[in-house]
Amino acid sequence: MNINKIKLLHEVRAVKNKKELASLIKAQRISEKVLLDAVSFLKDGVTELQVESFIKKSFIKHGAPILSFPPIVAFGKNTANIHHESNKTKLKKGDIVMFDIGTTVNHYCSDMTRTYFWGKPNAKQKKVYLDVLKAQTLAMNKIKNGERKAWMIDKSARSFLAKKYKNNFKHGLGHGVGTVIHEWPNFKPKSTDIIPTGCVMTVEPGIYLKGFGGVRIEDMILITQKGYRLLTNIPSDLKSAILK
Numbered sequence: 001m002n003i004n005k006i007k008l009l010h011e012v013r014a015v016k017n018k019k020e021l022a023s024l025i026k027a028q029r030i031s032e033k034v035l036l037d038a039v040s041f042l043k044d045g046v047t048e049l050q051v052e053s054f055i056k057k058s059f060i061k062h063g064a065p066i067l068s069f070p071p072i073v074a075f076g077k078n079t080a081n082i083h084h085e086s087n088k089t090k091l092k093k094g095d096i097v098m099f100d101i102g103t104t105v106n107h108y109c110s111d112m113t114r115t116y117f118w119g120k121p122n123a124k125q126k127k128v129y130l131d132v133l134k135a136q137t138l139a140m141n142k143i144k145n146g147e148r149k150a151w152m153i154d155k156s157a158r159s160f161l162a163k164k165y166k167n168n169f170k171h172g173l174g175h176g177v178g179t180v181i182h183e184w185p186n187f188k189p190k191s192t193d194i195i196p197t198g199c200v201m202t203v204e205p206g207i208y209l210k211g212f213g214g215v216r217i218e219d220m221i222l223i224t225q226k227g228y229r230l231l232t233n234i235p236s237d238l239k240s241a242i243l244k
C-alpha cells in the first residue's frame, strides 16, 4: 500500500458526507429558531439565567434537546469573559448581549455566536463590533480565494485585530465541527493544519475588553473546492445587531 494513501482518523472524520452535513445543517437551523426565540424573550431586567433556561426549553420544544455545549448567555461586562457562566445579572439598556449556542441532530453539532446591543450602541461598542466583523470577512475572503493553510487564515483576522486591540483576540479563529463540537482541524496561529474540502469549520473572531465587554461573531462554513458555503442563516450586519 502506498504510504501516501494512509489517512488518519481525524482527517477522515473531518470530511462530511451528504447525510452528515444534512444533520449538522438541521441542528444549525434549529439553533437559529432558538436564537430568534431568545432574542424576542429579552426584556429589561431579565436575568442571564432566565434566558439560558428559556433557551434550553426552546431547544426541547424544537425537538433537539441534546445540546452541543451549555448555552452561553452574557450581558454587559460579562461578555468580556469567554468562559462566562450565566448568573443573576439583569439586562439593562446599553448592554452588549452575547449568545453562543448549538445543538445536535443525529449526533452532529452546530455552533453559532451572535452579539447584540440592547439599545443604541455607543461609539466604542459600534467600533469593536465592526472591527470583529471586518476580521471575520478578511478570513472568509482568504478561504474564498483558495487559502487552505489554517495559520494563514487565522493570521488574516488576527493581524487586523492586533493592530487595534493588541492581543485581545484570545482564542483560535475557529475549529472543525462534527460529532464533537471542537474537532480537527483548527484555525490557530501555530496550526500546521491544511483545511480539507468537505469539512465544516467555525470562523469566530472576538475581542474581549475587561470592564467594557466583548464581541464575538461566529459562523459555520462548509469548505468547498472553490471557496466555502455559509451554513449560518442569521444576519450579522451592525443594523441587525441593534435590538431596540
Ligand SMILES: [Mn+2]
Pocket (backbone or CB within 6 Å): 111, 112, 202, 204, 218
Ligand atoms: Mn465555536
